[in-house]
Amino acid sequence: MLRWMFLLVAATVHISGFAATFVIHQFAFEQRSFDDIQEELNARIDQTAPSAQSIDAQVALASLYVQYERPELLFAVVTAIEQYESYQDKPLYQALNYFFRGVGYHLQHDYEAAEVSYSAGLAIIESSEINYPNGSLYLTTIFEIYQAANATFLQEYSDSVAALTALKNIADQNEWRFLSALSLYWLGDVNYELKHYEQAETYFKQAKTQFPNDASLYIARSTMREAQMTNIVGERAEAFSLLNQAMVQLEQSGDVVSLAYAYLLQSYFHDKNLDHDLALAWIAKSVALRESLGVDADIANAYVHYSAILGRNGDNEQARSYAKKAADLVEGTQDLTGQWDAFHNYANQLYTSGDYKRAYEYMLRSERALLAKARLDITEETARLLNQFSFQQQSLENQFLDEKARLLQTQLAQEQQMKSRQTVTIVALSVFAVVVLMLLILIYRLYLNNKKLAVQDPLTLLSNRREILARGEHAFAMCQRYKQAMCVLMIDIDKFKAINDNHGHDVGDKALILAANALKSVLRNTDSIGRVGGEEFLVILPHCTQDKAEALVNRIFTALGDAVASSDLPISNMTISVGLSMLTSTSTNFIELAKLADQALFKAKEQGRNQMQIYGQVDD
Numbered sequence: 001m002l003r004w005m006f007l008l009v010a011a012t013v014h015i016s017g018f019a020a021t022f023v024i025h026q027f028a029f030e031q032r033s034f035d036d037i038q039e040e041l042n043a044r045i046d047q048t049a050p051s052a053q054s055i056d057a058q059v060a061l062a063s064l065y066v067q068y069e070r071p072e073l074l075f076a077v078v079t080a081i082e083q084y085e086s087y088q089d090k091p092l093y094q095a096l097n098y099f100f101r102g103v104g105y106h107l108q109h110d111y112e113a114a115e116v117s118y119s120a121g122l123a124i125i126e127s128s129e130i131n132y133p134n135g136s137l138y139l140t141t142i143f144e145i146y147q148a149a150n151a152t153f154l155q156e157y158s159d160s161v162a163a164l165t166a167l168k169n170i171a172d173q174n175e176w177r178f179l180s181a182l183s184l185y186w187l188g189d190v191n192y193e194l195k196h197y198e199q200a201e202t203y204f205k206q207a208k209t210q211f212p213n214d215a216s217l218y219i220a221r222s223t224m225r226e227a228q229m230t231n232i233v234g235e236r237a238e239a240f241s242l243l244n245q246a247m248v249q250l251e252q253s254g255d256v257v258s259l260a261y262a263y264l265l266q267s268y269f270h271d272k273n274l275d276h277d278l279a280l281a282w283i284a285k286s287v288a289l290r291e292s293l294g295v296d297a298d299i300a301n302a303y304v305h306y307s308a309i310l311g312r313n314g315d316n317e318q319a320r321s322y323a324k325k326a327a328d329l330v331e332g333t334q335d336l337t338g339q340w341d342a343f344h345n346y347a348n349q350l351y352t353s354g355d356y357k358r359a360y361e362y363m364l365r366s367e368r369a370l371l372a373k374a375r376l377d378i379t380e381e382t383a384r385l386l387n388q389f390s391f392q393q394q395s396l397e398n399q400f401l402d403e404k405a406r407l408l409q410t411q412l413a414q415e416q417q418m419k420s421r422q423t424v425t426i427v428a429l430s431v432f433a434v435v436v437l438m439l440l441i442l443i444y445r446l447y448l449n450n451k452k453l454a455v456q457d458p459l460t461l462l463s464n465r466r467e468i469l470a471r472g473e474h475a476f477a478m479c480q481r482y483k484q485a486m487c488v489l490m491i492d493i494d495k496f497k498a499i500n501d502n503h504g505h506d507v508g509d510k511a512l513i514l515a516a517n518a519l520k521s522v523l524r525n526t527d528s529i530g531r532v533g534g535e536e537f538l539v540i541l542p543h544c545t546q547d548k549a550e551a552l553v554n555r556i557f558t559a560l561g562d563a564v565a566s567s568d569l570p571i572s573n574m575t576i577s578v579g580l581s582m583l584t585s586t587s588t589n590f591i592e593l594a595k596l597a598d599q600a601l602f603k604a605k606e607q608g609r610n611q612m613q614i615y616g617q618v619d620d
């Protein structure tokens with residue numbers, strides 16, 4: 001029972017050790033001892049009247065006490081600094097003093113007051129122009145590291161881990177090796193509080209390596225904490241070896257606070273080895289040293305261990321006496337772990353001595369402290385879970401929004417694709433429509449051309465045989481019906497073969513065109529002319545009497561003669577023979593009239609050409 005109790009007590013040993021380093025770390029790499037540095041600084045303060053130099057010496061002294069974790073000395077210096085006139089208009093001093101107070105309160109286990117002080121110090125840095133080596137971010141980072149370390153003891157474990165991790169990153173980015181190591185050290189401490197001893201051991205090991213080589217005091221403290229973890233999760237021999245290494249350096253530096261803790265660990269390790277005499281001797285040393293330092297919670301912590309070992313060695317009276325002292329000391333502190341340890345231990349001692357009533361009373365008190373701590377731990381855990389939940393909710397929401405954005409983008413892309421497809425289709429349709437239209441125009445033109453070709457002689461552009469016969473039929477029907485006069489001329493170029501033979505076919509063609517134009521030029525709009533043979537033309541003259549037709553033929557002779565004369569064709573003369581027929585009461589159709597005109601033409605040829613013959617005159 002007792003052995004089990006000691007194990008619990010030892011496992012929750014409260015590290016009062018606050019691995020302090022002054023904000024500008026002027027003593028972190030100092031190889032002189034605490035006493036030597038203190039002596040020198042006090043001499044500087046005593047020698048100078050209150051001045052800029054002496055306030056700096058006071059600040060340096062405060063930083064020394066911070067680094068060596070001496071709250072009992074620190075507060076007096078903090079008050080002294082505030083008395084200087086220059087303090088009032090120096091935001092740097094004010095910020096530093098809040099920092100010193102914060103460390104002081106923390107070391108006295110007044111964690112809430114420490115938090116208030118750190119926040120006040122940070123507020124001053126934020127609102128003032130502070131000229132500080134490495135920049136104000138460096139100063140802020142130091143304050144925040146201490147603040148995060150303090151948060152652990154306010155049960156804000158996850159905040160503490162998150163802040164220390166972030167601060168370590170800042171330190172790494174800026175290559176602030178010392179601050180990076182300090183963050184690792186405190187990450188080790190949070191994990192120790194959370195009973196993650198293996199994790200804690202890793203962090204302390206990393207801190208030990210990360211601290212610059214000449215920061216020997218900090219390396220020693222990291223080694224001591226590593227030893228404490230190794231004793232729990234590793235080999236005890238290794239733990240002793242590490243602890244002894246650390247103690248050599250701590251003694252050299254004069255770090256009595258850490259030494260008191262190291263003695264306590266020595267006692268604990270020996271006790272685990274069942275070496276009760278050595279365990280008793282080391283815990284007595286720790287008690288004596290802590291009594292001399294005067295921090296109640298730390299003294300109480302040593303008394304609890306002392307009492308447990310005394311009890312185990314059979315000195316029940318002494319054991320009960322130290323147990324009571326411890327219980328009385330923790331009474332007014334905020335140190336719930338310390339209260340639980342001390343009350344629990346005292347209850348055990350009272351139980352051993354048969355004082356069951358008081359044993360019960362202290363057991364209740366112990367449980368109350370434990371419940372209070374558990375409640376705070378649960379609150380912290382609840383807050384952590386809530387944070388985690390809202391973070392997960394947030395990331396789900398983000399995922400949802402991302403998905404929505406992705407869908408919208410896909411939709412947009414599809415719409416754009418559809419639009420471009422539509423555009424392509426419209427363009428294709430338009431091109432198709434234009435092509436179709438052009439084809440239609442082409443077809444229409446071809447149709448018109450064909451239509452023209454169907455009715456037109458391609459050489460002379462006069463009506464062809466079929467067309468002129470159709471027109472003739474129409475004119476015949478009209479004139480016959482309305483009893484109108486109508487004449488028909490059959491015209492043939494004389495000796496045309498000779499033109500072809502003498503001048504070639506091309507000239508023959510041009511001569512045909514010339515003759516056609518000359519004939520056409522003297523006709524009326526209502527007259528029609530067509531080419532019915534090689535060099536033979538048929539002329540229809542509706543509403544035309546014989547006299548008028550004869551007059552017209554004369555004009556034709558003249559026009560042709562003029563045309564030939566004025567042309568540049570190599571022919572000097574081109575004549576025609578003309579046969580004329582007329583509509584009579586016995587006429588039956590147009591073909592008959594055309595044949596009669598042809599007969600008259602034949603006669604004209606016979607009579608010697610270059611003349612007109614009228615059908616039905618003389619001997620027809």
Ligand SMILES: Nc1nc2c(ncn2[C@@H]2O[C@H](COP(=O)(O)OP(=O)(O)OP(=O)(O)O)[C@@H](O)[C@H]2O)c(=O)[nH]1
Binds near residue numbers: 495509
């Ligand atoms: N250059 C050319 N010659 C044509 C065309 N059509 C017919 N001819 C020619 O016209 C000539 C007609 O000759 P013929 O029928 O013997 O009559 P002609 O020489 O005019 O004599 P007559 O009618 O008796 O005065 C032929 O040699 C045909 O080859 C044509 O479109 N172009």
